[in-house]
Amino acid sequence: MPDITIPPVVTQVLQISFFALGAYAVAFILGLVVWTARDISSRTRDWLVRILAVLLVLVFNLPGLLLYFVLRPRETLAEVYGRALEEEALLQDIEEQATCPTCKRRVAQDFALCPHCRTPLKSRCASCRRLLSPSWEVCPYCGQEPGKAAAAPAAAKGQAARRDEATTPAS
Ligand SMILES: [Zn+2]
Ligand SMILES: [Zn+2]
Numbered sequence: 001m002p003d004i005t006i007p008p009v010v011t012q013v014l015q016i017s018f019f020a021l022g023a024y025a026v027a028f029i030l031g032l033v034v035w036t037a038r039d040i041s042s043r044t045r046d047w048l049v050r051i052l053a054v055l056l057v058l059v060f061n062l063p064g065l066l067l068y069f070v071l072r073p074r075e076t077l078a079e080v081y082g083r084a085l086e087e088e089a090l091l092q093d094i095e096e097q098a099t100c101p102t103c104k105r106r107v108a109q110d111f112a113l114c115p116h117c118r119t120p121l122k123s124r125c126a127s128c129r130r131l132l133s134p135s136w137e138v139c140p141y142c143g144q145e146p147g148k149a150a151a152a153p154a155a156a157k158g159q160a161a162r163r164d165e166a167t168t169p170a171s
Helices: 008-041 047-071 077-096
Strands: none
């Protein structure tokens, strides 16, 4: 068997490339971990889940990251917040999809009268002829005040002050 002597230059080059490879691997894993930490932070406020996700990627690296993709919460906190706002707005819309105060039946937003019992639901602006909600102080389309000039249906609501005359026993 011929005696093979490796020239020192080759070992040096090999050492340097191994070192570079190691440094690259460390940086790569660190990058994955940092990315995971940021991603999970945007998806949950639970610290235990955050730590577990980071550990998963730190220990198992790429397979861990794949597993993380499968297991992570589908929505980010911002998305959850946005959806909550959307649902709230929808709910408000449904609530505002007024019911007739007299017969309690569903009426459309732009009905001036209840089609079932003829209760007036909206008044009409004297100036621009658009429909106004009885609770509006002023026409939002032209600035006309419903009380003035026009004979708007009296929607003055007397706010009865309630007085509780309860005698509190002295202790
Ligand atoms: Zn009605
Ligand atoms: Zn108007």
